[in-house]
Amino acid sequence: MxxxxxxxxxxxxxxxxxxxxxxxxxxxxxxxxxxxxxxxxxxxxxxxxxxxxxxxxxxxxxxxxxxxxxxxxxxxxxxxxxxxxxxxxxxxxxxxxxxxxxxxxxxxxxxxxxxxxxxxxxxxxxxxxxxxxxxxxxxxxxxxxxxVFRHPPDEGEIAMLLTAQWQFPERAVLVGAYSLGKAQRVIALLRQAGYDRPLYIHGALQGLCDLYSELGVELGELRPATGAGKAELAGEIVLAPPSALNDRWSRRLPDPLTAMASGWMRVRARAKQRGAELPLILSxxxxxxxxxxxxxxxxxxxxxxxxxxxxxxxxxxxxxxxxxxxxxxxxxxxxxxxxxxxxxxxx
Amino acid sequence: MKAFAELLDRLSYTAGRNAKLTLMADYFRAAPDPDRGYALAALTGRLDFATAKPAMIRGLVEQRVDPVLFGWSYDYVGDMAETVALIWPERPGANRPPELAEVVERLASASRSDSPGLVEGWLDALDATGRWAFLKLITGGLRVGVSARLAKTALAQLGDVTLEEIEEVWHGVKPPFAEVFAWLEGEGPMPRIDLRRAFRPLMLANPLDEAELAKLDPADYRAEWKWDGIRVQLAAGGGEARLFSRSGDEITQAFPDLMEAAQFDAVLDGELLVMRDGTVAPFNDLQQRLNRKRVTAKMLQDFPAHLRVYDILFHGEEDLREQGFDERRVRLEAWHAAEAPARIDLSPLLNFARWEELQALRDSARERSIEGLMLKRGDSAYVAGRPKGPWFKWKRDALTLDTVLMYAQRGHGKRSSLYSDYTFGTWRDGADGAPELVPVGKAYSGFTDEELLRLDKWVRANTTERFGPVRAVKPGLVLEVAFDAVHRSKRHKSGVAMRFPRIHRIRWDKPIEDADRLPTLEKLIEE
Missing domain, CATH: 3.60.15.10 (Ribonuclease Z/Hydroxyacylglutathione hydrolase-like)
Structure with a gap:
């Protein structure tokens, strides 16, 4: 004592x-x-x-x-x-x-x-x-x-994301991820899985992604999603804060396939509430x-x-x-x- | 099981039809036999084993998990199978995860006392998504938003054949459908099946463009009423009979009264109706008989089934589909006169010489059991699918009503960022005598993409409350709604339900006070 x-x-x-x-x-x-x-x-x-x-x-x-x-x-x-x-x-x-x-x-x-x-x-x-x-x-x-909350291994979730990107080359895969930590982790996990195409990001993620890079976290090539045309974004992975997923902002993307990276995605009712077509259990x-x-x-x-x-x-x-x-x-x-x-x- | 579980998981979250087709076709391409065959059987409702009871599964989990934690978890998750799938304590390396075929085949042969042990062993071996899919499979009913028809469409894409070809063989083949996959992948012939009592894909009509009418010669066409029932095919022979919906789903079990009357050897195309004292009952009555596995004696008495026939595809072994409509009609009338079956009559041909006469007939038909007219070329062979030209449907003008937009909901897929599903209401006198709006229906079609953008903008600018994906809006926009019929409904606050409502016009100009009142709608109810 x-x-x-x-x-x-x-x-x-x-x-x-x-x-x-x-x-x-x-x-x-x-x-x-x-x-x-x-x-x-x-x-x-x-x-x-x-x-x-x-x-x-x-x-x-x-x-x-x-x-x-x-x-x-x-x-x-x-x-x-x-x-x-x-x-x-x-x-x-x-x-x-x-x-x-x-x-x-x-x-x-x-x-x-x-x-x-x-x-x-x-x-x-x-x-x-x-x-x-x-x-x-x-x-x-x-x-x-x-x-009920037991997060599966990250690799499996990233593999599902990459499968969707490959399976729907005419659509953009839009990943909702919180701007501090989650977005950078999704990016780093994609790089770890060998994904080396440019990743497109919502403007709200730019500042913290830059900061992570300055502090020595390798994120590879990031491009702003906001200026890119629909044709450029087809078959690409785009990251945005969750609130932008169902917002007017997402209309600029070609038929977006909405993914959401969060531990809450483990429960189907929560994932459906979020409108996620591809829930990724990454917490x-x-x-x-x-x-x-x-x-x-x-x-x-x-x-x-x-x-x-x-x-x-x-x-x-x-x-x-x-x-x-x-x-x-x-x-x-x-x-x-x-x-x-x-x-x-x-x- | 892993690939099948991932397929179900993805399907359950995917709203778009094309995306679902891609997911299924990719699965069928990659998965081996016989797994993919059992997956197809699961998606089309053709698996056959005694389903597990939720109580048995609950009993298994309660031996493994603290009941307090289980209770809180169930409260949170809200679904028993999902809670069990998530909370089941993993035993890594306990067992080899089973293949789908293994699960299906062993359950089909397992005795009732064996199954808890089997289920427990498999729950230990699977991961969370695998357990969820497994529990859905064994408790019956996948509910992942895929119809049998959509699964068959994906199958057709696999082999570059038509859906009609799939449907033609469908009722003659069995899970795990090895010969079907061999045929689709070019490694075997189209399966040969006993065609008696099998479904033959239907011939469908195109909507008539009235402007085109002048170019058509009335002498080439025959006309019939378009009945407000459901299109079915009755295939009878050898003392047995089957009834199929227009998509080839078998609905025999729900209509024992009609099947009892089918003591002949023919395949007929007609309209399924509820008929009382020689009068066609409203569609609402027919709905009481649909989507049921069993029917009670009272339902048989209150809602007697009837078939109004308009075509004959086979008489005995003889395939009549290559013949022209007129030849088939002669055969149909001769068949009916000879058999004189109970509960089955013929849809009459209408007499006309000029289009104007037909138009007058169409406009004068006020019975609610008539939706409009069918036009069929006298020389038309019976061709599966929707060929352009030989058959037209000429619907009666829709009913319309001016309503007020009350709620809007976000759509799915491409429309997930847009408020595209609209609930609208009409005025009635409130408890205090002041007029109030009561919702009368919901529509999500009938507008252009430009109109949708403008509606979405209006909804966002006039939101008063939000409930998840739904927004309540300030009354301020009149929607002119078109619908086919209206009937009484106990499930709706307004007491009425519309059939096939869609947005006819957006009345940006019209003041909401001028929108219609509930009694106006009630007068249109078919009794």
């Missing part, structure tokens, strides 16, 4: 998770004095904080998205480096979610709490892989916290098996579940003898819509 009670120094508040002795918030959803940000998605990284502490990649993403609004002072902390804030020792571990994503490791008076942010366990060519560290309390996401979140594996790996006697289907994971952990509770955090899990809207608002 740690010497102090974890909930005595890391608390749920209206603004988010608050570390009292360090006087900072982790992923606050309203502006605060000092924010520790796990990754660049809009439901975790919000603009307008006075001081932001995050990995250099996350800070670069926030600068690209928010410009001067990214924060008053931006303080980089690399994976594995340590910072003392009011007696609390802070470090970042790779979370494997998107470029720069980190688990925040907080230590105070012999008690270690890890806040996962969002994470996944499988290999992703666009970011550093998840690292395991033992702890007293693990604060985990549970976006896909039901045992940047841990699936059920990865969540369960992670609880086992970190071997924490206590688990806090932040967002998603908390109750099922709490139930499971309880059955395994782990003390588990759901944290009611406001403003989480809206990443998909919000990330997309934030991008499109930009010119």
């Amino acid at each position: 740690p010497s102090v009670l974890p909930e005595s120094w890391l608390k749920v508040t209206e603004r988010g998770l608050y570390c009292e002795p360090g006087d900072f918030y982790v992923d606050p959803h309203r502006p605060v004095g000092r924010a520790v940000v796990t990754h660049g998605h809009a439901d975790h990284a919000r603009p307008g904080n006075r001081a932001v502490l995050a990995t250099p990649e996350t800070l670069a993403i926030m600068r690209r998205r928010y410009g001067a609004e990214a924060g008053g002072t931006l303080e980089p902390l690399r994976y594995g480096e340590r910072r003392e804030i009011g007696g609390v020792r802070l470090s970042f571990l790779p979370a494997g979610h998107v470029l720069g994503s980190a688990q925040a490791v907080l230590e105070w008076q012999g008690c270690r709490i890890i806040v996962s942010g969002d994470y996944k366990r499988r290999t992703d060519p666009t970011c550093a892989g998840f690292e395991v560290m033992a702890c007293d309390v693990y604060v985990t996401e549970a976006t896909f916290g039901l045992p 940047d979140h841990a699936d059920w098996d990865e969540l369960v594996q992670t609880l086992e790996d970190v071997a924490a006697p206590e688990v806090w579940v932040t967002h998603g289907n908390e109750e099922a994971l709490v139930h499971y952990a309880g059955a395994k003898g782990i003390r588990a509770r759901a944290l009611a955090l406001i403003g989480r899990g809206e990443e998909e819509q919000e990330a997309a809207t934030a991008e499109e608002a930009a010119p």
